[in-house]
Amino acid sequence: MPDHTDTGSEFDIIRRHFRPLAADDAGALSLTDDAAVFDVPSGRQLVVTTDALVAGVHFLTDLSPEDIAHKVIGVNLSDLAAMGAVPRAVFLAAQFPKDTEEGWIARFAHGLADVLAGTGATLLGGDTVSTPGPLAFTVTAIGHVGAGRALTRAGAQDGDDLYVTGTIGDGALGLLCATGARPRDDALIERYARPRPRNAFAVQLAERGLATACVDISDGLAADVAHICEASGLGAQFAADRVPVSAAARDALAGDPALLRTVLTGGDDYELAFAAAPQNAAEIEALARELDLNVTNIGRFEANEAGGAGVRVLDGDGRLLDLGAGGYRHL
Ligand code: ADP
Ligand code: MG
Helix, strand or coil: CCCEECCEEHHHHHHHHHHHHHCCCHHHHHHCCCCCCCCCCCCEEEEEEEEEEEECCCECCCCCHHHHHHHHHHHHHHHHHHCCCEEEEEEEEEEEECCCCHHHHHHHHHHHHHHHCCCCCEEEEEEEEEECCCCEEEEEEEEEEECCCCCCCCCCCCCCEEEEECCCCHHHHHHHHHCCCCCCCHHHHHHHHCCCCCHHHHHHHHHCCCCCEEEECCCCHHHHHHHHHHHHCCEEEEEHHHCCCCHHHHHHHHHCHHHHHHHHHCCCCCCEEEEECHHHHHHHHHHHHHCCCCEEEEEEEECCCCCCCCEEEECCCCCECCCCCCCCCCC
C-alpha cells in the first residue's frame, strides 16, 4: 500500500475512518488482514454486484460527502434488491484525489455508517488509493437469496401485471433541481442524492415467489421495463396516468406538463419495476401495506405478435405516447 493522500497514509485513513464501521463483524478481521471471511447461510445463494461511480459522471461533484456515501451504497443495494437478495456485505474501493481533506473522508465515513445501518450489510473491506483523477468509488455488494429464488429480468409471462414501487421521476427531477435547471426543491434533490433501495420488499417478493421478473429503475422507467421485456421476450404497455408521482413531482408537472417525459424516461429513481401473475395481486397489496410501501399496478406484459419487445406507454385516452429515444443510454 504505497499510496498516500495529503491527509496521511492509506493505513491511517482505513484505521481511523473505515475500521469503526467494520467493528461489529468478526469476518472483517478489523480491516487488518488481506481479505474478509464470512459464512454463506446454508440453502442460500450469493448475489454479487459491482458499480463504479465517478464524480461528475455518476454523481454531482457538489453533493455533500454524506450524500455521496448514500448514493454509492444505495445504488449497489438497489441492484441487490432487484435480485431479491438480503444485503450482507459491501466492499469499497475508494479513489481520493490527492488534495482530499481528511475531514471530507470523516464525513463520508459517517454517511457510510448511516446508510448501512439497518440494511444487514457491513463494510467488510475495500481499497483506498489516491488519484490524479476525479473522486471515484467502486462498491461491491454481496447479498444472499434462497437457492433458485433470485429474481431476474427474464421470466415475465404474457398477461403478468407490471408494478412499480414508490414514486417515479423524483430522481431525474431532483437532478434538474440540483444542477439549477429547475427551481430548487430539497425533497426532490434528496431523492436524487439518497436512493432508498427496496430490499425488504424485494426479499419478500423473491422468498414468496410473488414476482416473475424484476429490475431496479436506474436508467428510467421506460428503459428499465424494456430490459424486462427484452430478457423475457415480451412486450409491455402501461398507462402514464397510473404511474405514481410524489407531491413535489405533481407540482412540477402541473407547471410544466412536458416534464412527463423526464418522469417516464429519466433515471436515478432506484425503485423497482416487476412482473407478477394477476392471481398474486392481493398478496402483493397486503405485503406493500405490511411494509408501508407504495406499490402500484401500472400496466401489463403481453406477447407481441410481431415478436418485438417494445414498451408502449399510453396517455389518459389510450393513445400511444412518443417518448423519443427513451432513457439514459450507457456508453
Ligand atoms: P492489501 O494491500 O493487502 O490489498 P490494503 O492495505 O489495501 O491491503 O487494505 C488493508 C485492509 O483494509 C484490507 O482488509 C482491506 O479490505 C481494508 N480496506 C482498505 N481500504 C478500505 C476501504 N476504503 N473500506 C473498507 N476497507 C478497506
Ligand atoms: Mg490494497
